[in-house]
């Protein structure tokens with residue numbers, strides 16, 4: 608056993624997805640062995656919201672969210688989600704957002720669903736996890752107009768340029784990056800990530816997606832957060848301990864997680 612360095616928090620994973628049905632408990636145990644103290648399981652629709660909730664009930668270091676991914680925004684089951692949030696007390700609303708790259712739902716429907724979920728977050732005083740692809744300006748505009756300066760938001764799996772990051776940070780929001788930073792073709796995204804200030808930055812795997820370069824093409828899992836943390840600390844030119852401490856403190860504050868224990 609090496610020296611135990613500071614804790615890691617996977618702020619965005621989908622451990623409740625069926626990609627983990629065969630060995631979910633082994634995956635969770637491995638994450639803990641590698642120092643991942645907490646995992647935030649992110650819901651994407653009413654079914655996966657419920658699955659994430661059930662998993663959070665089984666482990667006191669796993670937390671759930673309530674989301675409506677842009678891929679599902681043609682459905683807009685707002686009343687059901689509002690009831691679910693009231694009953695299960697998620698740590699965040701998300702993932703929600705706009706995806707003009709992959710989503711089949713039209714932009715108007717996506718915006719309507721996103722705005723509705725942002726209002727729900729404000730109503731409940733919950734932070735939001737934002738998914739945004741090929742839609743930065745529209746995403747930021749809605750975060751600003753619906754948020755009215757009161758909204759706490761993180762843009763997850765950030766994929767835009769340095770100018771966009773500056774606008775996001777200037778609006779008071781946070782950013783999180785995934786293991787795709789370790790890809791050989793990460794290119795300028797790596798410089799953008801390296802420039803993100805420590806007090807606004809969180810780490811995530813987005814498991815089962817985006818396994819790090821060493822496992823490229825395979826299933827990702829929360830234990831792989833160690834690869835991202837080591838890689839990004841090196842790129843930022845800081846100690847890994849410093850990166851772990853800052854990103855974990857941000858996550859504890861953002862999601863209201865227990866400061867000690869777990």
Ligand SMILES: [Zn+2]
Nearest residue numbers: 702738763764
């Ligand atoms: Zn996403």
Ligand SMILES: [Zn+2]
Nearest residue numbers: 619649702813
């Ligand atoms: Zn996700």
